[in-house]
Amino acid sequence: MAVRPVKLFEPVSFRSVTARNRIVVAPMCQYSATDGLGDDWHVQHLGARAMGGAGIVFTEATHVSAIGRITPYCLGLWNAQHAALLTRLAAIIARGGAVPGIQIAHAGRKASTTRTWEGSKPIAPADGGWVPVAPSPIPFHPGAVDPRGLTTGEIAEIAAQFAASARLAREAGMKVVEIHAAHGYLLHQFLSPLTNKRTDAYGGSLENRMRYPLELFAAMRDAWPAKKPMGIRISAVDWVEGGWTIQDSIAFTRELQKLGCDYVDASSGGNDPNQKIKIGPSYQVPFAARVKAETSLPVAAVGLITDVEQAEKILANGDADAVLLGRPYVYGLALGGEQGVREVIRNFVADFDLTLALSGCRSVSELGFQCLQLAP
Numbered sequence: 322m323a324v325r326p327v328k329l330f331e332p333v334s335f336r337s338v339t340a341r342n343r344i345v346v347a348p349m350c351q352y353s354a355t356d357g358l359g360d361d362w363h364v365q366h367l368g369a370r371a372m373g374g375a376g377i378v379f380t381e382a383t384h385v386s387a388i389g390r391i392t393p394y395c396l397g398l399w400n401a402q403h404a405a406l407l408t409r410l411a412a413i414i415a416r417g418g419a420v421p422g423i424q425i426a427h428a429g430r431k432a433s434t435t436r437t438w439e440g441s442k443p444i445a446p447a448d449g450g451w452v453p454v455a456p457s458p459i460p461f462h463p464g465a466v467d468p469r470g471l472t473t474g475e476i477a478e479i480a481a482q483f484a485a486s487a488r489l490a491r492e493a494g495m496k497v498v499e500i501h502a503a504h505g506y507l508l509h510q511f512l513s514p515l516t517n518k519r520t521d522a523y524g525g526s527l528e529n530r531m532r533y534p535l536e537l538f539a540a541m542r543d544a545w546p547a548k549k550p551m552g553i554r555i556s557a558v559d560w561v562e563g564g565w566t567i568q569d570s571i572a573f574t575r576e577l578q579k580l581g582c583d584y585v586d587a588s589s590g591g592n593d594p595n596q597k598i599k600i601g602p603s604y605q606v607p608f609a610a611r612v613k614a615e616t617s618l619p620v621a622a623v624g625l626i627t628d629v630e631q632a633e634k635i636l637a638n639g640d641a642d643a644v645l646l647g648r649p650y651v652y653g654l655a656l657g658g659e660q661g662v663r664e665v666i667r668n669f670v671a672d673f674d675l676t677l678a679l680s681g682c683r684s685v686s687e688l689g690f691q692c693l694q695l696a697p
């Protein structure tokens with residue numbers, strides 16, 4: 322390894338919370354819950370990620386209501402049973418030495434679909450799905466279940482649901498809360514001119530399109546302890562002509578900062594099937610770097626960051642304050658089948674590099690020796 326990981330393994334603090342290093346496990350849907358309620362699968366998944374050495378481990382997108390779920394198998398947080406499972410998740414992550422974080426979400430028009438490995442196909446209400454809601458009644462793609470446009474009363478209700486989920490997360494012992502405003506889900510739909518065609522105070526100008534996500538952020542910030550950090554995941558660009566831009570993201574971040582936002586996690590895309598993404602290693606890092614350069618808010622970079630040296634460079638260059646890893650941890654398991662097995666093998670290698678770097682060992686045999694010494 323040419324570059325020694327120094328920055329990567331520096332602790333990082335947000336408000337009263339300190340993570341042991343700057344590696345964050347990205348939120349990743351497991352599509353394994355029933356009626357919003359997770360089980361041992363989620364406990365082992367997140368516990369294993371924490372034991373793998375990351376600084377912060379996020380739950381998957383955890384939805385504020387049944388109709389806010391992407392699929393009927395997504396995690397939810399709207400009742401006491403959900404909160405009890407969240408308590409287990411926070412505890413197992415903390416036991417693994419990581420900071421427990423939760424991503425709170427509403428899928429908007431992208432709700433009521435099958436799981437990714439079933440093709441993310443629309444599920445009609447007659448087949449056990451439901452009518453999704455959105456800022457404007459425009460389906461995600463032809464053939465998707467037509468969403469219903471939200472009234473202003475319903476908009477306020479959903480903001481209250483986010484605040485209620487944050488209160489349950491607080492009681493469950495979560496230490497970081499993040500709003501999911503990326504990937505074409507409800508809040509991204511409000512932000513982007515491609516999906517928000519409203520003619521009231523929540524549509525039209527950039528200021529109007531940002532209004533609801535900012536109101537919702539403020540409501541959640543009030544429900545979340547002042548000493549604990551709260552951040553947001555955005556799609557920095559739509560990758561579509563006439564869509565949400567990096568300049569919009571910078572303007573949005575400046576407003577969020579005034580409301581007590583602690584970090585922005587800069588992802589991209591997901592709001593329009595016509596997007597043209599220029600994909601490659603670190604392809605979203607320039608968005609994090611721009612937001613960081615033009616605001617004073619800490620940022621996290623994500624997307625095809627697959628080895629320690631690459632991650633170290635991102636942090637050492639000052640492009641981001643933390644890096645999120647998703648697929649390098651578990652994509653193979655989510656994919657399944659032959660492709661999944663290949664991913665698992667590839668990721669085992671990536672994970673092993675990470676394990677070595679985290680342990681401070683120079684070789685596999687040194688790591689093995691250290692493990693033996695640790696054994697009771």
Ligand SMILES: Cc1cc2nc3c(=O)[nH]c(=O)nc-3n(C[C@H](O)[C@H](O)[C@H](O)COP(=O)(O)O)c2cc1C
Pocket residue numbers: 347348349350351381382424501503504554588623624625626645646647648649652655
């Ligand atoms: C199986 C899977 C599930 C995901 N679920 C979520 C999610 O719940 N919320 C979210 O914001 N992003 C989700 N993502 C996106 C990841 O958080 C991450 O941004 C993306 O995978 C890019 O990072 P990577 O290249 O390290 O995987 C998911 C990705 C995968 C592979």
